Amino acid sequence: MLERALEITNDSTLMAIFADLTRVEYAVIEGQDNNVIMEMRPSKYRPQFTIYISDKYRQLSNNGAIFVVIHELYHIYRYNKGFSNNDEDHAFMVKSSMYREWVRKALGLSQHSFALDYLVYSGTYESPVYQRLSYEKKKTVNSFCKSYELPY
Amino acid sequence: MKKSILFLFTIWSGVNFIYSQNVEVDEANSFNMQDSINPVLTKVEPGPEHVYVIFTSQEYDPKYEDRIKEGVMRIRTDSWNGVLISYVVRSRSKDYEFDFSHWDLDIEFLKKIRSVDSTDKMNIVWRPKEFLLDIKPIDLDKEGPSMKKEEAFALRDKLVGKIIWLIDRRDITRDSLKLIQAETKIPEVF
Structure with a gap:
């Protein structure tokens, strides 16, 4: 899944990060009470990125799994550009044409799919960018996420 | 002649009975299959x-x-x-x-x-x-x-x-x- 996601981003910096085994470590977490599927935590020291993968990740569909990886790659992309605020990253995700294109390719959607306007909010539920939406829009986000099997 | 007709009729009835049983089984199977393919129904x-x-x-x-x-x-x-x-x-x-x-x-x-x-x-x-x-x-x-x-x-x-x-x-x-x-x-x- 990671390989496919990196291919979709076509970003040489991200590819270099994941090619270097000392920069990324993975930790599988099981049986936690919360509903966190995956989380990337950066560090000033090596390994630079720790990716926590919950056992809930295994229950996702193909669409859901690739989406979550793409989402985390965007966090790493932003961190590499000097930004490390989760909520700000989420705010950028919903308006970034690059992220939108990554998601579009990951889900095999057409260039002008309206569904993308809603799908990009998947994973941002605890951030102000989602919380500020009207109830009507929040529910439409949920509806499209369920249709395309993304976490909601 | 009568015996032959009776014999042929018996065979035809038997074949017909077995065929009708199969059709019923097939119909029942196709119904179940449709149910399992479309649980949403x-x-x-x-x-x-x-x-x-x-x-x-x-x-x-x-x-x-x-x-x-x-x-x-x-x-x-x-x-x-x-x-x-x-x-x-x-x-x-x-x-x-x-x-x-x-x-x-x-x-x-x-x-x-x-x-x-x-x-x-x-x-x-x-x-x-x-x-x-x-x-x-x-x-x-x-x-x-x-x-x-x-x-x-x-x-x-x-x-x-x-x-x-x-x-x-x-x-x-x-x-x-x-x-x-x-x-x-x-x-x-x-």
């Missing part, structure tokens, strides 16, 4: 093992986003992928909110993008008012106002994965009541 009916929740909802008005601060808010969302009716249980003063979702998605649209499951198209049924005597619903009009945040989320967590039937007191008529199939879930974050 089998609508869920209220049962004793299900959970019942009763409340009086207030209708969401997009012009006044934050008007309903306490209680159950009903939101109907129509999109080209189908309909979602959400019942948002919220308390602004106690800082909690969770949803019951009734899905009525467009199956033809879904079939183009993924396989369909039984939660994509939920059921709505009417029962005589006496049905209330047979069930023990969770009454959010009574329990909701005193519920603390932890209790509200504990209730939600307890209901995750269960078949829930919602009874909105606004939908109770003189002699019947509407049961709306729904589900609840914990939002997934990453």
